[in-house]
Amino acid sequence: MPSLGADMEAGTLVEWLKAPGDAVARGDIIAVIETQKGAIEIEVFEDGVLKEYLARIGDTVPVGTPLAMISGAGDDTVPAPATPVPPVPPKTPKPAAPVRVETPGGARLKITPAARRLAAQHKIDLSAIKAPAGQEIRLADIAALVKRPAPESAGSAMRDAIAAAMSRSKREIPHYYLSQSVDITAAESFVAEVNKDRPATERLLLGAVLVKAVATALRKYPEFNGHYEDAGFVPSKAAHVGMAINLRGGGLVAPALHDAESKSLDDLMAGLRDLVARVRAGRFRARELSDPTITISSLGDRGVDQLYGVIYPPQVAILGFGTPRDRPWVQDGQIAVRRIVSMTLSADHRVSDGLRGAKFMTAIDRQLQNPGDL
Amino acid sequence: MTKAQIETLLQSELYKIAPDIDVADIDRDADLREEFDIDSMDFLTLVTALGKELGSDIPEEDYAQMGSFAAAIDYLAGLAAT
Numbered sequence: 001m002p003s004l005g006a007d008m009e010a011g012t013l014v015e016w017l018k019a020p021g022d023a024v025a026r027g028d029i030i031a032v033i034e035t036q037k038g039a040i041e042i043e044v045f046e047d048g049v050l051k052e053y054l055a056r057i058g059d060t061v062p063v064g065t066p067l068a069m070i071s072g073a074g075d076d077t078v079p080a081p082a083t084p085v086p087p088v089p090p091k092t093p094k095p096a097a098p099v100r101v102e103t104p105g106g107a108r109l110k111i112t113p114a115a116r117r118l119a120a121q122h123k124i125d126l127s128a129i130k131a132p133a134g135q136e137i138r139l140a141d142i143a144a145l146v147k148r149p150a151p152e153s154a155g156s157a158m159r160d161a162i163a164a165a166m167s168r169s170k171r172e173i174p175h176y177y178l179s180q181s182v183d184i185t186a187a188e189s190f191v192a193e194v195n196k197d198r199p200a201t202e203r204l205l206l207g208a209v210l211v212k213a214v215a216t217a218l219r220k221y222p223e224f225n226g227h228y229e230d231a232g233f234v235p236s237k238a239a240h241v242g243m244a245i246n247l248r249g250g251g252l253v254a255p256a257l258h259d260a261e262s263k264s265l266d267d268l269m270a271g272l273r274d275l276v277a278r279v280r281a282g283r284f285r286a287r288e289l290s291d292p293t294i295t296i297s298s299l300g301d302r303g304v305d306q307l308y309g310v311i312y313p314p315q316v317a318i319l320g321f322g323t324p325r326d327r328p329w330v331q332d333g334q335i336a337v338r339r340i341v342s343m344t345l346s347a348d349h350r351v352s353d354g355l356r357g358a359k360f361m362t363a364i365d366r367q368l369q370n371p372g373d374l
Numbered sequence: 375m376t377k378a379q380i381e382t383l384l385q386s387e388l389y390k391i392a393p394d395i396d397v398a399d400i401d402r403d404a405d406l407r408e409e410f411d412i413d414s415m416d417f418l419t420l421v422t423a424l425g426k427e428l429g430s431d432i433p434e435e436d437y438a439q440m441g442s443f444a445a446a447i448d449y450l451a452g453l454a455a456t
Contacts, residue, residue, distance in 0.1 A: 200422040
């Protein structure tokens, strides 16, 4: 059971996607767990064969506990598993007659995160449920099976997770805050020009340009990119940019766009589309939640002028972008109407000072004036 | 495609993106993105899906003509007729 942040103590196993005897390769999705942050896909980190399950569907498993035994290529003997930690019993009582059927490996179900959570709480095997063709399994379908009212919404667990992380941030991180107005007329024109001849499936959003500008500027300002750990700040060579994405049920997550500094705008846009689609569907990978080395939060569609983010530990900086607006702007001694966005930086004083922060923001601004170079 | 069919299509594509919003509760002439609480990525997803269903790509410069639920139906009806 991987840790997806300092505030996570355990996760609930809700689905196996591989069966004992299956060959697995690095990067394969082997299982789905439910956490306070939603359903998370668990990846395998080495090649081998799945020998046996060490946890059952519905078990709440503490962080660090083995979930399955995988033998490496060429292994004749199965290494002894670490002493299994007894699973934490679920808080809700078991139904009188639990519905339980063995899961055939490999099948992917369409199911809402809330329904998945409730099914796990009651140890209901998802493969035993028939959803109407082409439709996903909803909370009401599971609730009908357990014949008890649906529990409190998933929102409260999410709120607890956000509260824990943000409280830790405000307790431990001495934030400082900077703000700068940035002319993004050129960046918006660039996006419009690129999109003109493209079908909707290949269009860019300004967000991808912002990510690229930030990732490029980070090369010269490594003190904003990395993790602050027990031994101090560890800068990251790669810019894994966390994108704050709101969830319709309430709350938000900020999974990573990996290696943003070395990707093209089109690749970043494709990555962003994929990430948002999976977050909205309640499916993202463990690594994506723990990897970000800096976060971008944009409320550009929500009408606010500016936002000052709270740093997500162990990161050391978060950038906020407000709503782009037409503003009077002095350029070459003339007043002109330009497209202006407020950019803010919240950064960690244990690692950097305001002067470096100011230079970092100026570098981002400069990137955005020449979007064609990105 | 009739206007009623267009409306059904728009409604079902919006439902995929914003299942928590009931079309019966929205102001059909108010800002579409605000009424359905959708951001620029959601809107791009919507435009992509509608273009595919109608077999006709929706240019970015026409987004402004889809400012409200009612306006979007009028615009899409025009697009389907061409």
